[in-house]
Amino acid sequence: MSPMLALQRRHSPKCPDRKKGPNYLKCRGHCSMRICGMQNGKRVRTSLKTRDLQRAARRLAEMLDDEALGRSKVDPFVKTIFRPQ
Numbered sequence: 001m002s003p004m005l006a007l008q009r010r011h012s013p014k015c016p017d018r019k020k021g022p023n024y025l026k027c028r029g030h031c032s033m034r035i036c037g038m039q040n041g042k043r044v045r046t047s048l049k050t051r052d053l054q055r056a057a058r059r060l061a062e063m064l065d066d067e068a069l070g071r072s073k074v075d076p077f078v079k080t081i082f083r084p085q
């Protein structure tokens, strides 16, 4: 089963691009990012605590990585140790 996670913007009420919806990532309001979708059959909605698209994209890639390797619940410390390469 392929992961279904997507990056979204959580627009602030003042955001000029608010009406373009959460899937509009290039918003001018620098709203915070979140990951939304399904992982391991569960609904996922994770705030990324960042407004940086690059950083958010990297975080999403990590989550997809974890999903692919079936270790999404692995402790971050353990993960660092057993990280391939």
Ligand SMILES: [Zn+2]
Binding pocket: 009, 010, 011, 012, 015, 016, 017, 018, 027, 028, 029, 030, 031
């Ligand atoms: Zn916005």
